[in-house]
Amino acid sequence: MRINDENVSAEEVDGELIAINFATGRYFAMQGIAIEIWNWLLAGQNVEQIVAAQTGRAGFDPAKSPQRLQAFVDRLLAEELVVPAASPSRTSPSAAPDTPWLDPVLEEFDDMAAMLKLDPVIDIAVDGWPAAPA
Amino acid sequence: MRYTNPADLPLRSDAEQLDFFDAALAASENALKQVGAIDHDLLIAGKRVRLRFAGSAMARQTMCALEPLCAPIGGDPDVLLMVWDSASTGTVMPAPQLSNLCFSQRGDLWTFRSPRIRSAFHHWDYSLNLYDRERGIGMFWVQNAASLPSWTRAAPFRTLLHWFFADQGMQMVHGAAVGIAGDGVLICGPGGVGKSTTALTAVAQGMDFAGDDYVLLELTPGEHGGLQAHALYASAKVHPAEAGGFQSLGFDVAMPRSSDSAEKAVIYIGEKITRSLSIRAIVTPRFGSARETLFERYAAECVVAAASFPTRAQLPHCGAEAIAFIHRAASTVPYGRMVLGQAVEQVPGALRRLLRDPATVLPPDQSPPSTPLVSVIIPAFNAGAFIGEAIESILAQSHGAVEIIVVDDGSTDDTAAVAARHGGAVRVIRQANAGPAAARNRGLTDARGDFVAFLDADDLWPNHKIRAALLAFEDVPQAEVVLGHSQLFEIDKDNGKPIFVASPVDTFPWSIAAAMFRRSVFENVGPFDEDLRFGEDTDWFERAEHLRVNIRKIDDIGLLVRRHAANSTRGRTVQNIYPARLVHKRIVRQREARAPSSQRPMSDAHQ
Numbered sequence: 001m002r003i004n005d006e007n008v009s010a011e012e013v014d015g016e017l018i019a020i021n022f023a024t025g026r027y028f029a030m031q032g033i034a035i036e037i038w039n040w041l042l043a044g045q046n047v048e049q050i051v052a053a054q055t056g057r058a059g060f061d062p063a064k065s066p067q068r069l070q071a072f073v074d075r076l077l078a079e080e081l082v083v084p085a086a087s088p089s090r091t092s093p094s095a096a097p098d099t100p101w102l103d104p105v106l107e108e109f110d111d112m113a114a115m116l117k118l119d120p121v122i123d124i125a126v127d128g129w130p131a132a133p134a
Numbered sequence: 135m136r137y138t139n140p141a142d143l144p145l146r147s148d149a150e151q152l153d154f155f156d157a158a159l160a161a162s163e164n165a166l167k168q169v170g171a172i173d174h175d176l177l178i179a180g181k182r183v184r185l186r187f188a189g190s191a192m193a194r195q196t197m198c199a200l201e202p203l204c205a206p207i208g209g210d211p212d213v214l215l216m217v218w219d220s221a222s223t224g225t226v227m228p229a230p231q232l233s234n235l236c237f238s239q240r241g242d243l244w245t246f247r248s249p250r251i252r253s254a255f256h257h258w259d260y261s262l263n264l265y266d267r268e269r270g271i272g273m274f275w276v277q278n279a280a281s282l283p284s285w286t287r288a289a290p291f292r293t294l295l296h297w298f299f300a301d302q303g304m305q306m307v308h309g310a311a312v313g314i315a316g317d318g319v320l321i322c323g324p325g326g327v328g329k330s331t332t333a334l335t336a337v338a339q340g341m342d343f344a345g346d347d348y349v350l351l352e353l354t355p356g357e358h359g360g361l362q363a364h365a366l367y368a369s370a371k372v373h374p375a376e377a378g379g380f381q382s383l384g385f386d387v388a389m390p391r392s393s394d395s396a397e398k399a400v401i402y403i404g405e406k407i408t409r410s411l412s413i414r415a416i417v418t419p420r421f422g423s424a425r426e427t428l429f430e431r432y433a434a435e436c437v438v439a440a441a442s443f444p445t446r447a448q449l450p451h452c453g454a455e456a457i458a459f460i461h462r463a464a465s466t467v468p469y470g471r472m473v474l475g476q477a478v479e480q481v482p483g484a485l486r487r488l489l490r491d492p493a494t495v496l497p498p499d500q501s502p503p504s505t506p507l508v509s510v511i512i513p514a515f516n517a518g519a520f521i522g523e524a525i526e527s528i529l530a531q532s533h534g535a536v537e538i539i540v541v542d543d544g545s546t547d548d549t550a551a552v553a554a555r556h557g558g559a560v561r562v563i564r565q566a567n568a569g570p571a572a573a574r575n576r577g578l579t580d581a582r583g584d585f586v587a588f589l590d591a592d593d594l595w596p597n598h599k600i601r602a603a604l605l606a607f608e609d610v611p612q613a614e615v616v617l618g619h620s621q622l623f624e625i626d627k628d629n630g631k632p633i634f635v636a637s638p639v640d641t642f643p644w645s646i647a648a649a650m651f652r653r654s655v656f657e658n659v660g661p662f663d664e665d666l667r668f669g670e671d672t673d674w675f676e677r678a679e680h681l682r683v684n685i686r687k688i689d690d691i692g693l694l695v696r697r698h699a700a701n702s703t704r705g706r707t708v709q710n711i712y713p714a715r716l717v718h719k720r721i722v723r724q725r726e727a728r729a730p731s732s733q734r735p736m737s738d739a740h741q
Contacts, residue, residue, distance in 0.1 A: 011714035018714040018721070029721050112676060112720060128229020130237055132260040132277060 001041045001082040019081050025113025034104035059100035072104040143245050151248040154230040162216040162273050165223035177205040179364040184211035188218035191279035196290035199369040202407045213270045213298045221278035240637035241450040252297045254450035259286040263293040284397040288369040296449045304352045305459040308444040311344040311363035312336040318411025322441035323418045324689045328474045336482040342408035346370035361413040361466050368407040371398040415468045415492040422473035427484035429495050432471040435598030439690040453634040468496035507535045508585045511577030513570040517591030518548040533600040541573040571662035571670040587650040594694040603650035606688050614655040615685040618692020620645045646671040648692035669716040
């Protein structure tokens, strides 16, 4: 996957990853495991690879953690913070860090939409002109 | 990030823009060949406007509003406008390969600023508008005539007519014009302040009607000259719920195609349209609480802003010349504010009284009051090249009680010396470089006025900025901040004069320097966050909104932003302007607010 860099800015501040989607005006905070997962996704790993690498890590519950990981990734996709990359990079799965696994949390905020959401996103149709709604 | 500042995009060359126009012209001629040409001539303000439709699809949609202004076809037109759609002609309009960044809210195409070729794309009807000022040829194109919204059917080809008539020395203005026996009142202001209802009530009671939304102004010189308002459209727009009343009065009404759309109903005025009115007064309406409609004095600049701002916000390429025109217009007749009474049916009577003796009903504006004191703070870092102009734009304000505090933020140039040349009008404070937020905060500690405003050293204010803001505070005494719009400008390389770039609705909406503040609001919201080198203005407004500070947004220009190579935000994307640090601070504040008070930091818990 890759950052939806057409619309999204993501930057670490004081140990948190702050992602802003300027198309929707929504913004997000991630900490700890969520940042690890974010980085693994951007490095080209998929959910299955992450699960395989994290199985055995302290706190990783094979019965529940994979679904919660999948749900987290689904949220990132649904909020269009990341998009599937055309050609995923081939990186070897990361070894599980020493810290225990905690299910990832995506903190979501939408109270600054009036300031963050700039102009409406204009989609250009194939004929080169902004497309009228169907 | 796609959100590069579009003002930073490189301009397309004049030759490229002419090539695009010629390609569009070839497509238009092909469309005419496919389905045949249908001509209609309009006579507006003595000018012959020829509409050349490709087939009947577009004519059916648009001619209802124009029919009463038609004249028999004849002679050479003053302008030729070609009108077509792709759906009925099977013809494609070539595209100049613009990125989505180039399509502005007002319609101007960023990067297309040829002095010869005018171009705009409107999102409200998905229309392309092109005009060659040398050849007097324009084009209006949409994908499908059947999908034209009601506002286009009520007021078609507005942008093309604006460009043509501006070249004839006339100015289209967002306003209504009604009257009696050829004399009229021009009613200007943004949407939703009662223009249409007033105009339609007047026409229903037998008054002359020359427009409810846009009219064309002409200033004729000489003893018998004056201000004329010419009709452009024999139509008006109302909320669908009000349309039935006009139907029963005999007007043709077109209801919106879908009841769940935001479209208005269109009332066709037909032959009852009055082609021209001699304007005897200009008013801007506001809603009052009394039963009867009254008139009151109002500052000339505010009347001009009420007329020019919505006009400039909607008409592509409409610049400072529109403001100057409306200024001249307002200098020829009495002007003021119309306080609309609850009894709508009595409004025409009030307009008749106004027209009988406009000079008595609307006496000239009194000289501006000398209080309250307004403190203006200029944070300045190496701004010697521009700060003199910034100070002069404050000294030129139509409000006299002003103190200017320049905070020299560790400049290594002659900033302080240039500021000090203005003598006792300016206090200069020096500090080691700490950023604009810290400099503004330093100025705040020295400010003595009940009101405070900030101006960056390279920007300017329009002359009426302070007066307009104070009048807005008077209108809404509970307001703690009045926030206007920013207008980009740059210096014309050829003549050294400032020219406006794009429209004030296409600029950053939260500029500290476009606002004016009650000084007391900083006790509530706190100072600017000195950690932030960019985005400190957004951060302050965000905190203010969170605290439910009463911010009154006004439709007026509160700031002129200079575009130059050294702009601190030039070349930056919104990624820089809304840094993650700003958003992170907001998140931390939210978490603190959510946490039980015992878990909050001591500083918060004691507040």
